[in-house]
Amino acid sequence: MRGSVASYPIFPAPGAVLGRPLPLSTLRITKGTITDLAWILFIIGAGSAARPLGVQNVERYFWLAADLIVVLFLLHDYRPLLTMSLKNKLLMTWPAIATLSALWSYNPGISLYQGLQLFMTTMVGFLFCSQIDRKRIPRILFLGLLVCLLSSVAFKFVNPREAYDGNGAFQGVFTHKNVLGSMMTLLIFTSTCLFFAHWRPLLTLTAAAAAAIVLVMTKSGTALIMAVLTLMPIMLAFLVRRGPRTLSAGVGAIIVISVLACTVIVFAQIDVFGLALASVGKDATLTGRTILWGFGADAFLEHPWLGFGYKGYWESTQSTVFYLRYVIGQDLWFFHNNFIEMAVAFGFMGPVLLIAGILQGYGRTLRVFLRDHDYISLWYVLFMVCVTIDSFVEYPLFLNHGLYQFLFVAVVASSGAALSDRKRTRRHQGGRNDV
Numbered sequence: 001m002r003g004s005v006a007s008y009p010i011f012p013a014p015g016a017v018l019g020r021p022l023p024l025s026t027l028r029i030t031k032g033t034i035t036d037l038a039w040i041l042f043i044i045g046a047g048s049a050a051r052p053l054g055v056q057n058v059e060r061y062f063w064l065a066a067d068l069i070v071v072l073f074l075l076h077d078y079r080p081l082l083t084m085s086l087k088n089k090l091l092m093t094w095p096a097i098a099t100l101s102a103l104w105s106y107n108p109g110i111s112l113y114q115g116l117q118l119f120m121t122t123m124v125g126f127l128f129c130s131q132i133d134r135k136r137i138p139r140i141l142f143l144g145l146l147v148c149l150l151s152s153v154a155f156k157f158v159n160p161r162e163a164y165d166g167n168g169a170f171q172g173v174f175t176h177k178n179v180l181g182s183m184m185t186l187l188i189f190t191s192t193c194l195f196f197a198h199w200r201p202l203l204t205l206t207a208a209a210a211a212a213i214v215l216v217m218t219k220s221g222t223a224l225i226m227a228v229l230t231l232m233p234i235m236l237a238f239l240v241r242r243g244p245r246t247l248s249a250g251v252g253a254i255i256v257i258s259v260l261a262c263t264v265i266v267f268a269q270i271d272v273f274g275l276a277l278a279s280v281g282k283d284a285t286l287t288g289r290t291i292l293w294g295f296g297a298d299a300f301l302e303h304p305w306l307g308f309g310y311k312g313y314w315e316s317t318q319s320t321v322f323y324l325r326y327v328i329g330q331d332l333w334f335f336h337n338n339f340i341e342m343a344v345a346f347g348f349m350g351p352v353l354l355i356a357g358i359l360q361g362y363g364r365t366l367r368v369f370l371r372d373h374d375y376i377s378l379w380y381v382l383f384m385v386c387v388t389i390d391s392f393v394e395y396p397l398f399l400n401h402g403l404y405q406f407l408f409v410a411v412v413a414s415s416g417a418a419l420s421d422r423k424r425t426r427r428h429q430g431g432r433n434d435v
Helices: 030-048 059-076 079-085 089-103 107-130 134-158 176-197 199-219 222-233 235-241 244-268 272-279 289-304 321-328 339-348 349-372 375-391 403-434
Strands: none
Touching: 030 059, 030 107, 030 134, 030 272, 030 403, 059 079, 059 107, 079 403, 089 107, 089 339, 089 349, 089 403, 107 134, 107 349, 107 403, 134 176, 134 199, 134 375, 134 403, 176 199, 176 222, 176 375, 199 222, 222 235, 222 339, 222 375, 222 403, 235 349, 235 375, 244 375, 289 339, 339 349, 339 375, 375 403
16 A cells, blocks of 8 residues: 655655654655555645645645545545445434435535535545554644645735735634644644643644634634644643543642632632633624524524424525525624534534534544553544544534534544454454463
């Protein structure tokens, strides 16, 4: 799978892009190097970070290229992706229900088309984790996000007018400040985990600091809160790695401090929620999100069993979408809440499948981390924390072509494969001992 396809003194050997530097005499182009660079490029483009190219919706061309490559892999040998699909049946129910919702959708053509896109995004995620070793997935993501960071900073000086939105918030090479903020959140905890794993510590530490600065520049309160909450479990990870006694003492101290803090908050009548929102420049409506959620709740109650179909609400002339856009004053295409989005699309089945997928992700990633106790495994847990928080205020999952959806599939599938490998190893060792 990773044999040499050419030999020139230009690029590193397989995996060397993500490993230690090699002497110039040993550098060569290999299939592994090309694969790494291709995935890094995909992460950059699929995350909407190619806006300076001047092409509208340029990310669709990256997704199209990835979809075509998946088709070629399926035509060449469908068995690896089929095997991975069978091992991740719950993930496969997402594109299945999205595509089947064309039968009752308010816009059957859109539901069918974008449901098939969700299927292809799932396949791209499977292909990614089948080609890239589990320990190298965070490194690939780090390098892609690092390019996004550097290009955004460069864009600030090259074209400062386009690098900021109308409110003075920094958006860099992305289409919105929240997108840049979300990417910087990913980069911060990815860099942190790689730093603790002793992978290029100076580079990862510098990247984390720079990403934090850019995150503040975005003025995205949602991303700031998400970054803080995503990093908090690292303290528990430290305690877990120290052993049961330290973990018990640490958890006990956290409980005591939490009880004291709650007591002070209750007796002093402190509005913690209001203070937290004010600290990141948000009001009680979460910048109009609560109004959006009200529209979503009404739409769900209108069709609680099957919903409007995948994307059906937003592409229908029979829904309240035009009134919603008039009230909000923006040309919106989602409810800024993953659970409400799925409830409107599929009725009660939507949130059930979404929550089931998230719980499966936590179950797999936590089991691997508790087994290994290493910081690469911790990255998978932190990703689940990050995407869960984001699901309450954005639309990262169940998205037909979305970077978070792609990474979510890779995280869940890769963690499942790691658990299966461990079981096979134990059975093999047990068989040898019996002999």
